[in-house]
Amino acid sequence: MTDTQTAPSMPRLNERAPDFEAPTTHGVRKLDDYKGKWLVLFSHPADFTPVCTTEFMAFARAADDFKALNTELLGLSIDSTFSHIAWETNIREKFGVEITFPIIADLSMKVANAYGMIQPGASDTSAVRATFIIDPNGVLRAMVYYPMSNGRSIPEFLRLVKALQTSTEHGVATPEGWQPGDKVIVPPPATAAEAAQRMAEGYECTDWYFCTRSL
Numbered sequence: 355m356t357d358t359q360t361a362p363s364m365p366r367l368n369e370r371a372p373d374f375e376a377p378t379t380h381g382v383r384k385l386d387d388y389k390g391k392w393l394v395l396f397s398h399p400a401d402f403t404p405v406c407t408t409e410f411m412a413f414a415r416a417a418d419d420f421k422a423l424n425t426e427l428l429g430l431s432i433d434s435t436f437s438h439i440a441w442e443t444n445i446r447e448k449f450g451v452e453i454t455f456p457i458i459a460d461l462s463m464k465v466a467n468a469y470g471m472i473q474p475g476a477s478d479t480s481a482v483r484a485t486f487i488i489d490p491n492g493v494l495r496a497m498v499y500y501p502m503s504n505g506r507s508i509p510e511f512l513r514l515v516k517a518l519q520t521s522t523e524h525g526v527a528t529p530e531g532w533q534p535g536d537k538v539i540v541p542p543p544a545t546a547a548e549a550a551q552r553m554a555e556g557y558e559c560t561d562w563y564f565c566t567r568s569l
Contacts, residue, residue: 364470371395371486371494372468376430379438380456383428385492392425392515393488396506397471397481401433401441405505409483411451412508424490425515427455432466432481435459473499485511487518524569537566 365372375384385393396413398406413427420427431438438457445451460466460481471481483500495518500506517528526538542563543549549562557565 365468365486365494365497367494367497369494370492371488372465374458374465374468376458376460376465377435378428378456378458379435379442383456383458385488388426388428388488388490389492390490392423392490392519393428394420394425394485394511394515395428395430395469395488396483396485397430397466397469398483399481399502400431401437402444405503406431407441407445407449409505409508410453411445411449413455414451414453416508416512417454419512420515423512423515423519428458429455430458430460430465430471430481432460432463434461487511487515489518489522520569526567526569529566537568540565540567 371385373385375382396409398409400406410429413429417427433441438459442453442457445453458465463472466472466481469484469486471484473482482502483504483506485496485498485500485506486494487496489495496514498506498511513533516534517532520532520534520538521527524538526540528538529536532538537558540557542565543552552562552565553559555565557567559565
C-alpha cells in the first residue's frame with residue numbers, strides 16, 4: 355500500500371453497525387428501518403455477472419426461511435437502481451426466480467466504504483462478496499468476506515443466523531457445524547472455584563473446560 359492509499363474502513367464485531375441511508379430497488383432504506391429484526395446485508399461485485407447471479411437466486415430461494423427467523427435480506431453493489439431492476443428482470447425471465455428483497459444502489463460507494471466492502475487488493479471499484487449479520491439492536495454480530503471468484507454458501511448464513519439467535523437467547527456457544535437440536539456448549543468457568551465445581555453441575559463434561567447440554 356502506497357503513502358497515498360488508505361486502508362479500507364472496517365466495522366467491528368459487537369459494536370453498532372455503520373448507519374446508512376441509501377436508495378434501493380424498494381425505495382430508500384436505512385439501518386434503523388430494520389430495528390427489531392435481524393438483517394443480513396451482503397454485497398456483490400456487479401450485476402449481470404454469473405457468480406453473483408447464482409448467489410442472488412440462492413438468497414431469493416431462502417428468503418422465506420430467513421423471514422421465519424425474523425431476518426431480512428438486503429443486497430448491495432456499486433451499480434444503479436436501473437441496473438438492479440434490469441438484472442432482477444433478467445433473472446426472473448431467464449431463470450424463473452423472483453428477487454423479493456431490496457438491493458442498494460451504491461454508486462457513491464458510501465455504504466461499501468463504511469462496511470469495508472472495497473478491498474483494494476481485489477478491486478478499487480467493485481465490492482467483494484462481504485456478508486454482515488446485524489442483530490435487532492443494530493449491533494454487528496458476524497461478518498464474512500469471500501473473494502470475487504468464489505460464491506458463498508447461503509445455507510451456511512442461514513445456519514449462522516440460527517446459531518447467533520440461539521447464543522443470544524440462551525447465553526451459550528455452539529460447536530462446529532451446529533444445527534438446531536444439537537447440544538450447545540456451556541461457557542467455560544471464569545475462576546478456579548467455578549472450575550472446581552463445574553464437573554458436578556449436571557452438564558455433559560469431557561473436562562472442566564468442555565461441557566455441553568441440550569436446550
